[in-house]
Amino acid sequence: MAKVGVEQSLTNIQQALKEKGYDVVELKQESDAQNCDCCVVSGLDSNVMGMQDTYTKAPVIDAEGMSADEVCQAVETRLG
Template sequence: MTNKKVAIEQNLSTVRDYLSQEGYQCVNLDNQSQNGQGLDAIIISGADINVMGVENSTTQAPVINAHGLTPEDISKRLKQIQQQ
């Protein structure tokens, strides 16, 4: 069981459900959580990554792109991040 807190894009409900069962505290990814402060990771769908070719956001938390990953894959990545 973990007490880790992750922000997840709203459209990733399957990932949210799985990580909640794994003991993660899951919050919605919104403007307040995008800086990553107090978060162990941010999980995004990857659907709208850098469409305009401009990157102007910064975050203090690692970002995991969920595109093409299963909830189990994301859980493994979170555990790898925790070990670093």
């Protein structure tokens, strides 16, 4: 099953993805995203200082304003 990195604060999304069978990794630092097939972030700290370093080539989903189900659907769509 695909490995999905999820920002620490998004515990409801972590749980929902685990229930769907995904291998969920908590994103505590940039290096955690390196081996993920997809990443889910809250969008709260995106590009804070105008820097946009890329730590992964995997699709990144901004979960801001989305329900856990919507995020799961977005992950499924991206990983198709």
